[in-house]
Amino acid sequence: MxxxxxxxxxxxxxxxxxxxxxxxxxxxxxxxxxxxxxxxxxxxxxxxxxxxxxxxxxxxxxxxxxxxxxxxxxxxxxxxxxxxxxxxxxxxxxxxxxxxxxxxxxxxxxxxxxxxxxxxxxxxxxxxxxxxxxxxxxxxxxxxxxxxxxxxxxxxxxxxxxxxxxxxxxxxxxKVPGEARARWVSLREAFLEGPVVLEPAVREEWLPESSIDFQGDAVPGAFKLRDLHITRNHDLTSLIRYAHIQPGQSRFQLPEELQYACWRRHTKGAGDVLGRLQWDQPAVTIRTEFFKPEKGRFLHPQWENGGEQINRALTHAEAAVVQGFDERHLWCGTKAEIARQIxxxxxxxxxxxxxxxxxxxxxxxx
The missing domain is CATH 3.40.50.150 (Vaccinia Virus protein VP39)
Incomplete structure (x- = not known):
């Protein structure tokens, strides 16, 4: 092919x-x-x-x-x-x-x-x-x-x-299982019970220092899936916003003082913006800027109930698992380039x- x-x-x-x-x-x-x-x-x-x-x-x-x-x-x-x-x-x-x-x-x-x-x-x-x-x-x-x-x-x-x-x-x-079909795979199954178990807490922000030769050019990589389990340094105001969003909720649940000015003017639409995913559901469609909670429903599903509150977007590794990639797949490029690929x-x-x-x-x- x-x-x-x-x-x-x-x-x-x-x-x-x-x-x-x-x-x-x-x-x-x-x-x-x-x-x-x-x-x-x-x-x-x-x-x-x-x-x-x-x-x-x-x-x-x-x-x-x-x-x-x-x-x-x-x-x-x-x-x-x-x-x-x-x-x-x-x-x-x-x-x-x-x-x-x-x-x-x-x-x-x-x-x-x-x-x-x-x-x-x-x-x-x-x-x-x-x-x-x-x-x-x-x-x-x-x-x-x-x-x-x-x-x-x-x-x-x-x-x-x-x-x-x-x-x-x-x-x-x-969505509703039957005799020949299992229930949709949830994020809980994908992250905590599947072949690739990813711990929710991460601190690393950068990819490892590594590069390969690709047709005469040095390209960052090749990275393994777990090398991509990295997050961003969110500022304090963002972290406070994220802490208000429970699973299934979005920007509409923020108190007025934490909303961006443009959000106060637009009270309809963009219902996934600053949204938190849910453990017992599949994710929404992963896009190229999944690492920015302000771009969609990409907040980690873990909230206060049942464990530590995780106030961050999906990591690159989590987004790759949501797409259905496993640990065999290697990745090359910068953080932004790999996010676009995913x-x-x-x-x-x-x-x-x-x-x-x-x-x-x-x-x-x-």
């Missing part, structure tokens, strides 16, 4: 873990993210292209192309500008699918992508007379929590196939579920 807009390799991690796929190429513009990808799936760095996808011309023949173009142009958090250059990157995806002679492709993006003109153009490319006319496309709206990630994160998955349709990925978890990643448990469906079709076509 070939991974486009590969980021830190969340999609590839899920597909490789499924057991049927091998990465023979990856394209990623961000050098730190490309270094992370290479550290995990391409130790020599020979098949990781760190640059603009428009310059990627030596396309290998593959069975499958996977990828998720940058979503900021489509995201509800962005300006949703139709002219945003990032909204046109799907055309490069189409080009490489054709040049690779792939039998299938998997295109991942935010939930909102299915409502954009670009989505209709992509579907049209697979229609009569289109560049991908020999592909049949299927669209799935999938929630990572339904596949074992401790996070409610909905994504649009488009599967294109020249060899017949795939089965819809089968959820393994549900926030933009496809949850590996979701990717693995899609991989099962795709592998079933590819094996059946041999």
């Amino acid at each position: 070939l991974d486009l807009f590969a980021g830190c390799g969340g999609l590839t991690r899920g597909f490789v873990d499924q057991g049927s796929f091998q990465s023979v190429g990856a394209v990623e513009l961000d050098r730190a993210a490309a270094a992370t990808y290479a550290a995990n799936f391409d130790p020599t760095g020979r098949h990781t292209y760190a640059g603009d996808i428009a310059g990627y011309t030596e396309v290998p023949p593959v069975d499958l192309v996977i990828g998720g173009p940058p979503c900021q142009g489509f995201s509800a958090l962005g300006k949703r500008d139709p002219a945003d250059v990032r909204n046109q990157l799907w055309r490069e995806f189409v080009r490489i699918v054709r040049e690779s002679r792939a039998r299938m492709f998997v295109f991942e993006n935010v939930d909102r992508f299915a409502k954009t003109p670009e989505f209709q153009l992509l579907r049209a490319a697979a229609g009569e007379g289109g560049e991908l006319a020999d592909f049949q496309t299927q669209v799935f709206r999938l929630n990572a929590a339904d596949f074992g990630a401790p996070q409610k994160r909905i994504r649009t998955i488009i599967v294109g196939s020249r060899i017949g349709p795939v089965a819809e990925p089968l959820p393994t978890h549900a 926030g933009n990643a496809v949850p590996p448990p979701l990717a693995r579920a899609v991989a099962f469906s795709v592998a079933g079709r590819l094996k059946g076509a041999r």
Whole structure:
């Protein structure tokens, strides 16, 4: 397979873990993210292209192309500008699918992508007379929590196939469990009972002093998951604010004297801002600035009841676990670069579920 807009390799991690796929190429513009990808799936760095996808011309023949173009142009958090250059990157995806002679492709993006003109153009490319006319496309709206990630994160998955349709990925978890599904994985299970147990109390603010060579450049890393269990030094006023927020609450529960002036003027909307997570629920969607409680519902779930009050945002390690990464995955870059990689990643448990469906079709076509 070939991974486009590969980021830190969340999609590839899920597909490789499924057991049927091998990465023979990856394209990623961000050098730190490309270094992370290479550290995990391409130790020599020979098949990781760190640059603009428009310059990627030596396309290998593959069975499958996977990828998720940058979503900021489509995201509800962005300006949703139709002219945003990032909204046109799907055309490069189409080009490489054709040049690779792939039998299938998997295109991942935010939930909102299915409502954009670009989505209709992509579907049209697979229609009569289109560049991908020999592909049949299927669209799935999938929630990572339904596949074992401790996070409610909905994504649009488009599967294109020249060899017949795939089965819809089968959820393994549900908000209300049933005979065939377990309950959604909670933060308590993910942080305290899962394969990666992370102690709530942390003091370190900096990553270890370490770097690797990536295609001639020194890049910070490669860091293990527990190296990322670091926090920020919050000022006293912030700590006082955080101490007022109980699990499930947000900025609306702050006394007036602790609210920012802009919050006093805007009493509706942004209900997740300065929000505290809950132990017995999955997290909300992890974003690239999860380490700033003022940006969303990212306060650690531990409050006074049942233990020490933890007044900080999620650490990088906790955010990675929420995405579904484990201790095998290595990380490269600065704190900010790694946070961006984590926030933009496809949850590996979701990717693995899609991989099962795709592998079933590819094996059946041999």
